Amino acid sequence: MNKKQNFLKGIFTENPVFILLLGLCPVLGVTSTLFGALGMGVAFTSVLLLSNIIISLIKNLIPNEIRIPSYIVVIATLVTIVQLVMQGYLPELYDQLGIFIPLIVVNCIILGRAEAFASKNNVIDSTIDALGMGAGYTIAIALLAFFRELLGSGTLTIFIYGDINIKFNLIPDGASFEPITILVAAPGAFITLGLLLGVINAIKMKREEKNKSKATANS
Amino acid sequence: MSIANLIVLVIQGMLIQNVILTLFLGICPFMGVSKKSQSAIGMGLAVIFVMVLSSTITFAINDLILEPRELGYLQTIVFILVISGVVQFVEMFVKKTAPYIYKMLGIYLPLITTNCAILGLALIIVKPELEYGYAEMLAYTIGTALGFTLVIYIFSTIRERLENANVPKAFKGAPIALITAGIMSIIFIGFAGLV
Numbered sequence A: 001m002n003k004k005q006n007f008l009k010g011i012f013t014e015n016p017v018f019i020l021l022l023g024l025c026p027v028l029g030v031t032s033t034l035f036g037a038l039g040m041g042v043a044f045t046s047v048l049l050l051s052n053i054i055i056s057l058i059k060n061l062i063p064n065e066i067r068i069p070s071y072i073v074v075i076a077t078l079v080t081i082v083q084l085v086m087q088g089y090l091p092e093l094y095d096q097l098g099i100f101i102p103l104i105v106v107n108c109i110i111l112g113r114a115e116a117f118a119s120k121n122n123v124i125d126s127t128i129d130a131l132g133m134g135a136g137y138t139i140a141i142a143l144l145a146f147f148r149e150l151l152g153s154g155t156l157t158i159f160i161y162g163d164i165n166i167k168f169n170l171i172p173d174g175a176s177f178e179p180i181t182i183l184v185a186a187p188g189a190f191i192t193l194g195l196l197l198g199v200i201n202a203i204k205m206k207r208e209e210k211n212k213s214k215a216t217a218n219s
Numbered sequence B: 001m002s003i004a005n006l007i008v009l010v011i012q013g014m015l016i017q018n019v020i021l022t023l024f025l026g027i028c029p030f031m032g033v034s035k036k037s038q039s040a041i042g043m044g045l046a047v048i049f050v051m052v053l054s055s056t057i058t059f060a061i062n063d064l065i066l067e068p069r070e071l072g073y074l075q076t077i078v079f080i081l082v083i084s085g086v087v088q089f090v091e092m093f094v095k096k097t098a099p100y101i102y103k104m105l106g107i108y109l110p111l112i113t114t115n116c117a118i119l120g121l122a123l124i125i126v127k128p129e130l131e132y133g134y135a136e137m138l139a140y141t142i143g144t145a146l147g148f149t150l151v152i153y154i155f156s157t158i159r160e161r162l163e164n165a166n167v168p169k170a171f172k173g174a175p176i177a178l179i180t181a182g183i184m185s186i187i188f189i190g191f192a193g194l195v
Helices: A003-011 A024-029 A033-058 A065-091 A091-100 A103-106 A108-119 A123-153 A188-217 B003-016 B028-033 B037-066 B072-097 B099-105 B116-125 B135-160 B174-193
Strands: A155-161 A164-169
Touching: A003 A123, A003 B028, A024 A091, A024 A103, A024 A123, A024 A188, A033 A065, A033 A091, A033 A103, A033 A108, A033 A123, A033 A155, A033 B116, A065 A091, A065 A103, A065 A108, A065 B003, A065 B072, A065 B135, A091 A103, A091 A155, A091 B116, A103 A108, A103 B072, A103 B116, A108 A123, A123 A155, A123 A188, A188 B174, B003 B174, B028 B116, B028 B135, B028 B174, B037 B072, B037 B116, B037 B135, B072 B099, B116 B135, B135 B174
Parallel strands: none
Antiparallel strands: A155 A164
């Protein structure tokens, strides 16, 4: 596998959210605004990147029997660092993500990448793998949050820090558009993700059909 | 703290702030182990067992060791180590003393370490603004664990029927299961005014 394929697999063929269906708790929990989703994506990617780098560096020092507990300690330490940095420098984001920041520790994707990839590959490949997986994860939750916030409250929140508040209100003044409030509430998370997965499956099936008919036409 | 207050906390944990449908914790086992009602019950019982035990221990550690020494920032690391230790211990203990229960729960116990409902609850109950004592903590934990089991069992029975339903091909499996969970979540919103 070359480096480009290694990066792209995290976004398409092995997308952690849409294909592997792993680590869904924050996917559902923080996607009521685009801001929360992007912040979660960045926090997740930084923990995954650092844990992949550290684990691929120390993989030969850890005895095989206690590798999982060691990985968990490494990941928990990194999560605590990210949590403290975020609490100090991005308090608005910290409040919005709440409990889902410490819960990055038990996110199956991070432990899964440590076990399946970083413990078997060198630092450079593990870095690329982490960046690809992180990008795939961020794109997936941002997509979900985009639909939920746009249809559920008619706004798109990009960034909040102190006085800086980048938020687009997409309902023109005086327009009679009633947002679908249920989409930003708890049930909307499940329903939007279900519909998105269905649409992705449908696209995939159509593409396979096309490839098949092309193959039969060629033969 | 009266008995009535404790019952209210049990109901609150079980129905109003349901751990799966309202707080979005423990989605992985909710989606992964709910294809058969038998395995859903097994997972539910294992979660009740581990959740009550580990929450009590982490709460006590936080109360007796971390808080007096102002080490609150170590919560995540300490709690996850305690939980994996408890899971390992429960597995060995049950295997030795109750082989029958082990047969039923055995395969679900290792999965619980990465169940974010356990760590999530451990982190929620120590929040200073809740001011929970030991009794309230225990009541809320039992409610949450029962709520998890209730929802995963109901969901599994629905999924058993969905197997035979005429669902569009693209929506078979996970997509329709998620939409079903969404409808269940709408129903659980109805409990909001209960207390």
